[in-house]
Structure formats: structure tokens, C-alpha cells
Amino acid sequence: MADVVRKPTIVDVARAARVSTATVSRVLNGRRVTDPELVRRVQQAAEQLRYRPSGTARSLKAGVTRLVGVVVPDLANPSFSELLRGLADAAGGYGHRLLVADSKERQDEERTLIHELAPRCDGLVLCSPRLPLEDLARLTAGPLVCTNRDVGGLSISSAGVDSYAGMTEVVRHLAALGHRHLGYLAGPPTSWSDAERQRALGDAAAALRLRVTVARAGSTSEDGHAALPELLAAGVSAVVAFNDLVAIGGLARLRERGLTVPGDVSLTGFDDIPVAQFLDPPLTTVRLPNEEVGRQAWALLREQLRQSGRHGAVRLAARLVARASTGTAPGGR
Incomplete structure (x- = not known):
């Protein structure tokens, strides 16, 4: 069996540079450190050890995951694929990726997926959600956009088609x-x-x-x-x-x-x-x-991510x- 190579940790860098882990974190995250000698030692130690900070760990600590959770009722339907393409293209331009789940037209599954995705993502997009309004009303605490669904005056952004x-x-x-x-x-x-x-x-x-x-x-x-x-x-x-x-x-x-x-x-x-x-x-x-609905859904979600509490609605024409x-x-x- 091949030996498992252990990746260097922030503790290893701190030990090599003879500083605290907090100092390593400040230096590698670009925050101000007054002593240039400390900065030099941390950077040198990190380079020698080939240390790379965990993007996931940094994201979770900062409360930003760069993930958008998306729940669709049927992934086999090409119309949802088109919407996802527009959403992915628009979100990707801002460094976000989609985490997509299929509720299989079941309300209980949709409810479960929402609760599982919400803490792992910066915001949610619910495509044609099947849940009743009273369930959607309980989801208004975080950034959320519904597509092709009347939200009945709730504080939820929506993008859809007439x-x-x-x-x-x-x-x-x-x-x-x-x-x-x-x-x-x-x-x-x-x-x-x-x-x-x-x-x-x-x-x-x-x-x-x-x-x-x-x-x-x-x-x-x-x-x-x-x-x-x-x-x-x-x-x-x-x-x-x-x-x-x-x-x-x-x-x-x-x-x-x-x-x-x-x-x-x-x-x-x-x-x-x-x-x-x-x-x-x-x-x-x-x-x-549908692709434009996806792009508009991202624009509405991004607005919420930038300005918490701000919501909007977009209704596009059908032909x-x-x-x-x-x-x-x-x-x-």
C-alpha cells in the first residue's frame, strides 16, 4: 500500500515561521501585519512547505461558499435544463457555481432538499417550486429567488414568464x-x-x-x-x-x-x-x-447577496x- 502524503497545515506553517496560527492567517488572507519580518517569515515558510489554504474552509469561515443551491421538480425536462444553463452562465461570471437537486415532483422531497442546501449555499433558486405559500413564507430569512411561481406578496424575489x-x-x-x-x-x-x-x-x-x-x-x-x-x-x-x-x-x-x-x-x-x-x-x-429566466434569477439573487433584504420581480413575455x-x-x- 502506498504511503499517504500528509498535506501541510496552518499549524506547520506557524511552527516553521515561529509565529502564531492567527498571524499566519492574517498574512495569507492579505490582512495588515505591521512587522514586515513576520510577513517575510510566514510567506517563506508557506512557500517552502507548499502550503495551500483550503478554499472550502476559508469560505465557510467567512460565511461565503460561492455556491447557489438550485431545486428543480424534474431534471429530465429540457425547459429546466435551459433555465439552468442561463443561471449557470450568469452566476459563473461572478465566481459562483450551482449545486442542483431534483425534487421529482414531490413536495416532501423539495422541502427536504431546501433545508439541506440552505446552510451550504450563499442563496437558493427554486425552479417552479411545488410547495404551498405557507411553506415558502418560512424560507424568507436567506437570499432566495423563485422562478415561474407567484409568491403572493411574500418577501421573495421572483423571475418568470407570463x-x-x-x-x-x-x-x-x-x-x-x-x-x-x-x-x-x-x-x-x-x-x-x-x-x-x-x-x-x-x-x-x-x-x-x-x-x-x-x-x-x-x-x-x-x-x-x-x-x-x-x-x-x-x-x-x-x-x-x-x-x-x-x-x-x-x-x-x-x-x-x-x-x-x-x-x-x-x-x-x-x-x-x-x-x-x-x-x-x-x-x-x-x-x-427559459435561459433568460435563469439569468434574471441570478441578477435578483445577486442583488440580495449585495443588499440583504432587497427583493424584486421580473416577468418576461411568452410567444x-x-x-x-x-x-x-x-x-x-
């Missing part, structure tokens, strides 16, 4: 194509974004005198695949999915049933993930600027991208 306006565009687009009965593949019941999209769907449909049937799906392609038959049984002519992954599952189920898109049923998604434009047919969806998966309603349905 999902309500995006869904309104979808409904108007389908109505202009003659669709009178829409089906919605709903997202997770704990998702604020899903509630916001359902609210917009209901308001726009009522204004245009359209029928809406809702089927609870989830956030994955498997969820969309499983829930779609409920909408087909209701006789809808267009299906609006909570996100693009759910839409992809719905598209697969339609093909299994021998139905064409958009000839028999039109289909829309939400997010505009990279694969959406390459589906057959290319998917009509709502483009969300309908009409592609070949939507067409004229068959038979005026």
Missing part, C-alpha cells in the same frame, strides 16, 4: 382555426404554472364561447400518453398540453389510434423545447425564454410559435 398571456394566444389561435371544443392535458396539481394556464384557458374560452374539457395528465410524455384517451372520448377537436413533453406523449397516442395531426385533431404544447420543431408534424407551442400540428377544425367542431 404563462397567462401565452395560453391566451393559444386559445385565440385555435378559435381562429374554427375549433369550438378544446381539450387540456393538465400538469401536476401542485404546479402554479398549470393553475395559471388553466385560468387563462378558462377565461379565453369563455370570452370566445368555446367548450373546454380537462384531463389530469402531469409533466411527462408518459402522462400525456395515458391521459389523452379521456379527451378523445369527450370529442375534442384540439388538444392543448401543459408542456411539450406531455404533447409528445399525446402525439404518440393519437398515432396509435390511427388519427392524423392536424387532420383529425390539432395539438399544441408549451415551452418550445428544442425537439418541438423537429417532430412530425412540427409542434405548435408557446416559446418561453406563440405556430407550426404544422394545428389546422382547421374538422367538421366545425
